[in-house]
Amino acid sequence: MNKLLLIIRREYLTRVTRRSFILATLLTPLAFAVFFIVVGFIFSYESDDEMVVAVIDEGGILAEKRQMKDEKRLFFKQVPYSLDSARVAVKRKEFVGILQIPPLQDVMDRNQTIYYYAEEQLPLDIQFQIQEKVSRLIRDYKIEQLAFDKERLEALETRVVLEPEPLEEDGEDASQLTGAISAAIGGIMGFTMYLTIFIYGMMIMRSVMEEKTNRIVEVMISSVKPFQLMLGKIIGVGGVGLTQVAVWAILIPLISFLVNLFFGFNSSIPELDADARIDPEDMEMLMALAYTEIANINWWVILPLFIFYFLGGYFLYSSLFAAVGSAMGDDLGEGQSLTIPITIPVILAVYIMMKAIQAPNSSLAVFSSIFPLFAPIVMPARLAFNPPLWEILLSVLVVGLTSVFFVWLSGRIYRVGILMYGKKVTFKELFKWMLSRG
Amino acid sequence: MIVLNLEEVVKAYEKHLAVDSVSFEVPEGSIFGLLGPNGAGKTTLIRIITTIIRADSGRIFFKGDLLNHKHPSRIGYMPEERGLYKKMKVGDHLIYLARLKGLSKSQAKESIDYWLEKFEITDWWSKKVNELSKGMQQKIQFISTVVHEPELLILDEPFSGLDPINTNLIKSEIRKLQEKGTSIIFSTHRMEQVEEICEHIVLINKGQNVLEGRVSDIKNTYKQNIFQLEFDGRIPESVETDLSIIEKAPNRIRIQLEEGQDSNVLLNQFLNEGVKILSFNEIFPSLNEIFIRQVES
Numbered sequence: 001m002n003k004l005l006l007i008i009r010r011e012y013l014t015r016v017t018r019r020s021f022i023l024a025t026l027l028t029p030l031a032f033a034v035f036f037i038v039v040g041f042i043f044s045y046e047s048d049d050e051m052v053v054a055v056i057d058e059g060g061i062l063a064e065k066r067q068m069k070d071e072k073r074l075f076f077k078q079v080p081y082s083l084d085s086a087r088v089a090v091k092r093k094e095f096v097g098i099l100q101i102p103p104l105q106d107v108m109d110r111n112q113t114i115y116y117y118a119e120e121q122l123p124l125d126i127q128f129q130i131q132e133k134v135s136r137l138i139r140d141y142k143i144e145q146l147a148f149d150k151e152r153l154e155a156l157e158t159r160v161v162l163e164p165e166p167l168e169e170d171g172e173d174a175s176q177l178t179g180a181i182s183a184a185i186g187g188i189m190g191f192t193m194y195l196t197i198f199i200y201g202m203m204i205m206r207s208v209m210e211e212k213t214n215r216i217v218e219v220m221i222s223s224v225k226p227f228q229l230m231l232g233k234i235i236g237v238g239g240v241g242l243t244q245v246a247v248w249a250i251l252i253p254l255i256s257f258l259v260n261l262f263f264g265f266n267s268s269i270p271e272l273d274a275d276a277r278i279d280p281e282d283m284e285m286l287m288a289l290a291y292t293e294i295a296n297i298n299w300w301v302i303l304p305l306f307i308f309y310f311l312g313g314y315f316l317y318s319s320l321f322a323a324v325g326s327a328m329g330d331d332l333g334e335g336q337s338l339t340i341p342i343t344i345p346v347i348l349a350v351y352i353m354m355k356a357i358q359a360p361n362s363s364l365a366v367f368s369s370i371f372p373l374f375a376p377i378v379m380p381a382r383l384a385f386n387p388p389l390w391e392i393l394l395s396v397l398v399v400g401l402t403s404v405f406f407v408w409l410s411g412r413i414y415r416v417g418i419l420m421y422g423k424k425v426t427f428k429e430l431f432k433w434m435l436s437r438g
Numbered sequence: 439m440i441v442l443n444l445e446e447v448v449k450a451y452e453k454h455l456a457v458d459s460v461s462f463e464v465p466e467g468s469i470f471g472l473l474g475p476n477g478a479g480k481t482t483l484i485r486i487i488t489t490i491i492r493a494d495s496g497r498i499f500f501k502g503d504l505l506n507h508k509h510p511s512r513i514g515y516m517p518e519e520r521g522l523y524k525k526m527k528v529g530d531h532l533i534y535l536a537r538l539k540g541l542s543k544s545q546a547k548e549s550i551d552y553w554l555e556k557f558e559i560t561d562w563w564s565k566k567v568n569e570l571s572k573g574m575q576q577k578i579q580f581i582s583t584v585v586h587e588p589e590l591l592i593l594d595e596p597f598s599g600l601d602p603i604n605t606n607l608i609k610s611e612i613r614k615l616q617e618k619g620t621s622i623i624f625s626t627h628r629m630e631q632v633e634e635i636c637e638h639i640v641l642i643n644k645g646q647n648v649l650e651g652r653v654s655d656i657k658n659t660y661k662q663n664i665f666q667l668e669f670d671g672r673i674p675e676s677v678e679t680d681l682s683i684i685e686k687a688p689n690r691i692r693i694q695l696e697e698g699q700d701s702n703v704l705l706n707q708f709l710n711e712g713v714k715i716l717s718f719n720e721i722f723p724s725l726n727e728i729f730i731r732q733v734e735s
Binding site: 003006007010014018211214215216218219220221222223224225419421432 | 452485488490491507510511513515516517519520521522523524525526534535537538539579582
């Protein structure tokens with residue numbers, strides 16, 4: 001078997017069979033599931049106590065057709081008492097509190113204060129709910145007082161949807177959701193890139209350092225070329241990364257699906273603004289639209305490109321991490337400063353990526369898709385927005401060539417670095433190593 | 439036959455000349471000592487021979503062929519800075535290193551079994567490296583160096599960190615390998631070990647070859663005509679006055695003869711005086727003395 005393959009195989013197998021790897025790979029989706037369950041519980045949490053609120057309507061705002069609507073555990077009961085006798089009733093625990101709605105001073109008043117008397121504060125969400133309810137009641141009351149036609153009034157409210165259309169008739173049509181869905185897909189891809197580069201780049205750096213401090217490295221390079229050792233490690237660890245991402249890509253949706261199936265949370269935050277509520281029919285239509293949008297995205301182009309950027313970005317950065325690892329001594333802290341020039345572009349790229357999914361054709365986004373250190377993170381995020389072909393081709397070319405060049409360059413640093421002991425390395429020296437002969 | 443031939447090898451680092459035009463030959467089947475104080479350039483030379491680094495100039499021949507990337511698989515190298523993957527199992531580790539030297543899986547296994555049995559450590563196969571003591575790890579390291587039956591074995595300070603028992607074990611294995619025809623380069627700054635094991639040496643100091651040859655020839659060259667006489671009783675003073683005595687003990691004296699003076703004449707002189715002789719022999723300088731003399735001059 002080829003030596004490179006042997007190295008890749010070892011680097012891959014030793015990691016994949018490690019108990020910590022198996023646990024992390026399987027437990028992370030579970031941790032996600034637990035997280036979702038907990039979040040779901042938190043959001044769907046409702047106090048078990050049933051609350052009955054006494055309502056004193058002093059101005060006759062409530063009427064037979066205008067009542068405070070009860071909620072699941074929150075009930076309203078209009079009482080004819082005065083405030084004082086209602087207080088007694090609260091003390092007797094008949095009610096949790098008293099809602100006092102004073103009469104409107106003037107129909108044209110745009111402000112109204114209502115009062116709530118109780119021993120315990122109202123939860124914030126219930127407070128909002130009550131405000132909302134009373135506000136609608138007053139609105140209806142005003143309509144009645146002003147003798148308006150309710151249906152005509154409602155006709156004033158118009159929901160506007162902007163539908164993007166291509167300029168040419170035969171151009172590709174985009175729906176109202178295209179932008180949002182492309183942004184979501186872009187964001188997911190960009191962040192996946194970012195996490196992969198960091199987690200596995202660091203893994204490679206540590207592994208190179210370990211080989212150096214273990215003193216195994218000279219034994220190894222008496223059998224194989226340093227470049228083979230470095231490349232084998234990068235590919236092997238990359239395989240580990242792909243394995244982990246693949247397992248997660250299958251397990252996380254599966255587990256979230258199962259969680260939803262068994263717990264069925266309505267994890268959406270209780271809507272505060274009733275006007276924002278989309279009625280279920282609209283919602284269904286939107287979901288259907290979203291599915292067609294996702295199906296419409298050119299996956300056959302995006303997925304291979306994503307894999308290309310994934311590999312390109314991974315090789316580009318992980319080889320740099322390998323080079324830095326080879327230059328480090330036994331002291332992790334001392335070498336930390338060497339990683340800064342690698343981590344800064346990655347972090348910058350993430351910020352640019354977040355901007356790029358808002359404005360995918362801005363000059364910042366276009367420039368960053370061609371700049372090799374940013375492109376692997378920024379370009380995948382833009383792919384769903386159908387960037388011009390020349391940008392994709394140029395970006396692919398630049399990333400491809402740069403990653404090959406960086407692997408080569410890092411190889412030159414690596415072969416010198418792994419044999420250097422007990423010396424604090426500066427950037428100047430790293431640069432010299434690049435240029436030095438074997 | 440010559441297994442390795444270096445011709446004017448030069449390697450310069452940024453600030454110093456690590457190897458300064460070094461030439462020497464390693465006879466096939468010999469145990470060859472590569473000696474020198476710390477920092478003399480031994481490790482750099484070895485790294486050049488094992489193709490880890492490239493020489494700036496000069497030529498190296500392995501069995502007559504210009505050294506190339508195919509040769510490392512015929513060389514076994516145990517560096518001074520050595521180690522193993524701590525979390526790997528001993529068996530897997532040895533197979534891995536053997537296969538990197540070009541052995542097939544079955545060949546590797548066969549050879550590893552042979553060595554583990556030889557060292558009576560077959561039950562270590564599925565132990566992890568970090569479960570072994572330092573000395574045990576050294577044994578594994580040695581096995582990994584010889585597992586592919588190299589034609590040339592290069593050992594850099596092989597006994598450092600070994601207890602006397604394991605030192606002897608490895609020493610006897612080195613000799614057995616030599617008997618089988620393996621050429622061995624043994625690099626060290628510990629002279630007493632060299633004297634015991636090596637037939638040929640080269641002495642490197644400050645990157646230069648200062649001394650080279652058979653150990654016995656070198657000792658002959660550097661001998662100072664010193665003879666030691668052990669006797670019973672006394673030596674008449676009349677005899678003593680004529681001699682340049684450099685060391686005197688109750689029953690032993692060391693005498694330095696002048697160039698061209700015959701030791702037999704001296705011996706006769708004592709016999710004629712009726713001295714009861716227990717032993718009479720020439721004192722050769724130890725390699726350590728020669729080493730220090732060379733390095734200091």
